[in-house]
Amino acid sequence: MTTTRTSRGLDKTVASATDAVADIPDGATLAVGGFGLCGIPSVLIQALLDQGTTDLRVVSNNCGVDDWGLGLLLGAGRISKMTASYVGENKEFERQFLSGELEVELVPQGTLAERLRAGGSGIAAFFTRAGTGTQMAEGGLPQRYDGAGGLAQTSAPKEVRTFPTDSGPREFVLEEAIHADFALVHAATADRQGNLVFNKSARNFTPQAAMAGRVCIAQVEQLVEPGELDPDQIHLPGVYVHRVVEVGPDIEKRIEKRTVTPPVTEGGA
Structure with missing residues (x-):
């Protein structure tokens, strides 16, 4: 899949998530943005699940939960290796790891972020405490x-x-450094040239994951024309992004655990 040059310049938009992930082969290494379930590329993950791609080697902070995010690919037996910092929200992850079905590389969270960033910055390796x-x-x-x-x-x-x-x-x-064949990320806004803007904490590991992928695919909630984004507000420049698919603002977003304050009843707590 290639980008096209139009009167608007370098247009990296793709018609659908299905088209965007169509050339991801079995055995590919993926760098996936997100922290917990915040800022995950859920539509791209679902498209990859529907496609049937298997034997994936995934690098991400965590592996979603049992019924959402990367947990969908894991539950379907599509992930052969997981490189992550935190794996405690997924019971199927535990089962597969202890049964010998899943290879796991645990990496300190800051080290994981820096290994991804190094992969996209031409840094072969680094020393850390x-x-x-x-x-x-x-x-x-x-x-x-x-x-x-x-x-x-x-x-x-x-x-x-x-x-x-x-x-x-x-x-x-x-x-x-970590190098991935593809990166899957989510952004709040993008222009057709692939410049990305993230929403608050949904930024998390996404810029680093995007940089590490030889081909970066971004699902975005809002697509604008080139020149509409303030250059000073762009979080990730389009040089790192190869495909953009608009998924709209109404996609399903979940959290791992909902914690709320109990309602105060009349006459006391």
């Missing part, structure tokens, strides 16, 4: 179980070096 002195650096973290209570695969040791700091010499662990 996060994870030093733990299995994150020393190796041995469970990545796949054998289905019988034993480990089939663990993480490998990483390079650790000592650097001077203001508080003296400290150890740092080497982390490699």
Whole structure:
């Protein structure tokens, strides 16, 4: 799928989510934006589910919940490896991991964001303090179980070096950049050239995920013409975005857990 040049310039719009994900093959690596269920590309995920794509290697902060977001792909057995920071909202995730059906790479949240950003910035690797002195650096973290209570695969040791700091010499662990075949992201507004604007906390990991994808597909609630967005308000420039599909503002949005204050009754709480 290619973008087209029209009188409006470089037009990256695609007619539907189905068309946008049509060339994502089995075995692809995906970088997916979102935090919990906030700012997830739910329409693109559903289109990928409907398409039947399988053996996906997904990089995202978490894997949705059992019946929404990336949890839909997981529940259908379409994800073979998950690289994430948090996996505690999905019971099917736990079952697949412990049964040996799913490979899991756990990454500290800040490290995950920086690995994605590095992938889109031409940075091969970087050193960080996060994870030093733990299995994150020393190796041995469970990545796949054998289905019988034993480990089939663990993480490998990483390079650790000592650097001077203001508080003296400290150890740092080497982390490699993440590169994905495709990135799936959600934005509040986009123009036809792929410049994106996010809504508050729905921004979360999305710019980094978008940067890491060799092909970035963005579902957007509102599509405007080039020049309508204030350049100073653009959160992600269109150079990182290859396809834009308008899904409208009325798409279903969920939260993991609804917490509300009990109503106050007459005469007391």
